[in-house]
Amino acid sequence: xxxxxxxxxxxxxxxxxxxxxxxxxxxxxxITAIMLSQGQLPSDPSRVTAFLAAFxxxxxxxxxMIRTGETDRWRAILFVTYAVCFVxxxxxxxxxxxxxxxxxxANMIEGLTPFCHIVxxxxxxxxxxxxxxxxxxxxxxxxxxxxxxxxxxxxxxLALGRGFCSWFCFFGGLxxxxxxxxxxxxxxxxxxxxxxxxxxxxxxxxxxSAVSLAPFYCQWLCPFKTVTEYxxxxxxxxALQAVIFISLFIALVMVLPALTKRRMQCGLFCPMGAFxxxxxxxxxxxxxIDPGKCIQCKQCIATCPTFSMxxxxxxxxxxxxxxxxxxxxxxxxxxxxxxxxxKGTPLTGGKEEIYRRLFIYPAFIFLATMSGGYVQxxxxxxxxxxxxxxxx
Amino acid sequence: MMKKLKSFLGYTWAAAAIIIAxxxxxxxxxxxxxxxxxxxxxxxxxxxxxxxxxxIDHGGYITSMHRPVFDALFGRTHEGFIQIKWExxxxxxxxxxxxxxxDGDSRDDFMVTLNTATGETALTKRHPAVxxxxxxxxxxxxxxxxxxxxx
Numbered sequence: 001x002x003x004x005x006x007x008x009x010x011x012x013x014x015x016x017x018x019x020x021x022x023x024x025x026x027x028x029x030x031i032t033a034i035m036l037s038q039g040q041l042p043s044d045p046s047r048v049t050a051f052l053a054a055f056x057x058x059x060x061x062x063x064x065m066i067r068t069g070e071t072d073r074w075r076a077i078l079f080v081t082y083a084v085c086f087v088x089x090x091x092x093x094x095x096x097x098x099x100x101x102x103x104x105x106a107n108m109i110e111g112l113t114p115f116c117h118i119v120x121x122x123x124x125x126x127x128x129x130x131x132x133x134x135x136x137x138x139x140x141x142x143x144x145x146x147x148x149x150x151x152x153x154x155x156x157x158l159a160l161g162r163g164f165c166s167w168f169c170f171f172g173g174l175x176x177x178x179x180x181x182x183x184x185x186x187x188x189x190x191x192x193x194x195x196x197x198x199x200x201x202x203x204x205x206x207x208x209s210a211v212s213l214a215p216f217y218c219q220w221l222c223p224f225k226t227v228t229e230y231x232x233x234x235x236x237x238x239a240l241q242a243v244i245f246i247s248l249f250i251a252l253v254m255v256l257p258a259l260t261k262r263r264m265q266c267g268l269f270c271p272m273g274a275f276x277x278x279x280x281x282x283x284x285x286x287x288x289i290d291p292g293k294c295i296q297c298k299q300c301i302a303t304c305p306t307f308s309m310x311x312x313x314x315x316x317x318x319x320x321x322x323x324x325x326x327x328x329x330x331x332x333x334x335x336x337x338x339x340x341x342x343k344g345t346p347l348t349g350g351k352e353e354i355y356r357r358l359f360i361y362p363a364f365i366f367l368a369t370m371s372g373g374y375v376q377x378x379x380x381x382x383x384x385x386x387x388x389x390x391x392x
Numbered sequence: 393m394m395k396k397l398k399s400f401l402g403y404t405w406a407a408a409a410i411i412i413a414x415x416x417x418x419x420x421x422x423x424x425x426x427x428x429x430x431x432x433x434x435x436x437x438x439x440x441x442x443x444x445x446x447x448i449d450h451g452g453y454i455t456s457m458h459r460p461v462f463d464a465l466f467g468r469t470h471e472g473f474i475q476i477k478w479e480x481x482x483x484x485x486x487x488x489x490x491x492x493x494x495d496g497d498s499r500d501d502f503m504v505t506l507n508t509a510t511g512e513t514a515l516t517k518r519h520p521a522v523x524x525x526x527x528x529x530x531x532x533x534x535x536x537x538x539x540x541x542x543x
Contacts, residue, residue: 031414106529109475109536111435129465132436139435140428146435147424155416155423159409210465213438284405344402346395358406365413 014069014353021067024357028062031365036372046387050379057081057375058368065360069353071327071340075367076176079166082371083173085378087227092381094229096392102232108136113229114144117153117169118272119218121202122209134213152370159362161283162276163325165266165306167363168370171224172324175265179257179305186259195267195307195322198274205271223248223265267306267322277321284343285359287319287329293337300329300338325359437461441475441536448490452483453534460494460541471542473526476504479534484508494541495519504537513537 016024036055042048058078065074094101103113115137123146126134133139133146140147156168165172201221208216218225220241226249231238248269256264266273280286289300300309308323319329330338339352340359385391416423434440441458448455455478462472474494478484486509491500501519506512506528515525523540 035417105527106531106536108439109441109529110531111440126436126465127433130436130463131431131433133433134436136439137435139433140424145424147428148420150427151420151423152416155412159412213436213465284402284409342402342406344398346399358410362409362413369417
């Protein structure tokens with residue numbers, strides 16, 4: 001069989017054959033089997049079907065990543081599916097357990113609010129000064145408890161840096177999904193000064209949350225409240241909060257990403273993304289540009305979803321600190337001038353594919369494990385809806 | 393030499409990332425408890441209501457009085473609240489009337505009357521620091537009331 005070089009992927013001579021690809025996928029097959037089944041197969045037939053479907057789908061994605069040498073193309077499919085399934089699973093679970101997506105004051109007193117990673121930056125100052133977490137959840141005991149989310153965040157930050165935003169975050173896929181709706185961007189020129197906005201939002205929410213001892217972003221600015229849970233509307237204040245959540249979701253997660261083909265919420269608003277950018281400074285994985293191969297076509301600048309590639313960073317041969325390591329620029333570069341790289345190791349020597357694989361193994365374990373449960377649950381609930389007419 | 397060391401450390405971290413990823417999930421329960429124990433953090437009393445300082449056993453049901461919450465980032469706020477909780481729900485009488493002494497002077501500082509069928513709540517103030525009742529909350533297994541206080 002004759003292998004063809006395709007734009008933006010590894011040369012045909014470096015592409016592994018089917019056998020080698022399967023061998024390289026074997027560790028992931030084993031790990032996903034353990035993670036998705038959590039050690040035992042479900043007894044309910046719809047759950048077994050959902051498990052098998054999710055297992056095959058996730059491993060097919062990884063197989064294609066290894067076989068084709070393309071990262072973002074396949075990652076994006078799973079990442080968007082993950083976000084959609086998260087929303088389906090989360091909302092149905094809330095309605096099943098609480099009867100509504102709205103969270104009441106009584107739920108908050110009882111610590112029944114699931115903790116989300118976006119709250120993390122707001123909790124650090126009060127935690128350091130008062131040894132308390134300013135969130136109406138529980139510290140341990142559930143998957144969505146505060147300490148659980150801290151563990152996941154620390155682990156993923158150590159392994160991926162801001163790759164967290166493209167391989168872990170259950171909200172990022174919504175933004176990304178809408179950014180891929182149209183073939184061409186309707187808005188092409190975006191003033192790069194907007195890229196400072198997430199840092200301003202981060203500073204604002206950290207300070208206001210510390211002073212008010214309440215998670216300000218969750219109370220007033222989170223667009224994702226629209227598709228998860230929101231405070232029960234009992235007053236003008238809570239009604240106003242709901243209006244803000246829905247408006248921000250429509251603008252930042254739906255309309256602007258669709259018009260610009262960029263992840264506008266992630267790149268220009270999300271305070272957790274800004275916070276996570278600092279972890280890129282210490283994380284070992286990065287994206288590098290080979291100046292010898294680069295022909296300055298600037299396709300990478302045009303495609304970067306989080307504005308992490310600019311003419312300045314291109315001249316330096318690397319991405320900005322906001323890089324989410326999605327691999328879109330690598331897939332888009334027709335000269336194969338962009339690649340994953342491990343800090344401290346030589347830039348030359350033809351080890352690009354080794355570096356890429358060393359990155360995508362841990363990154364994919366996070367994505368597969370995080371998405372696996374939600375994908376299974378969403379499939380099982382969809383099967384139930386079609387067979388019984390009831391999703392619960 | 394330095395280049396080789398940097399390269400070695402780079403590869404080591406990259407290889408460690410492959411271990412860290414599954415370990416994060418497999419050791420998740422252990423690490424969560426370890427973090428909670430090591431840091432000693434708790435949920436802020438504004439949300440949890442603070443620690444329980446007194447419980448009264450009425451035979452069928454229990455009343456819990458939490459500590460007054462005036463916690464601020466630095467020092468204490470001028471206004472705060474005290475949370476009272478009754479449980480279990482199944483054993484609660486339709487109307488509860490109970491007095492509370494939160495400052496320890498052996499005299500009731502306020503009295504709460506709660507209708508557990510409707511949630512209707514009335515507060516009788518007997519201390520100038522008692523302001524008003526915030527709201528009554530139907531919990532999964534009982535009721536809670538927060539009474540606003542000033543220092």
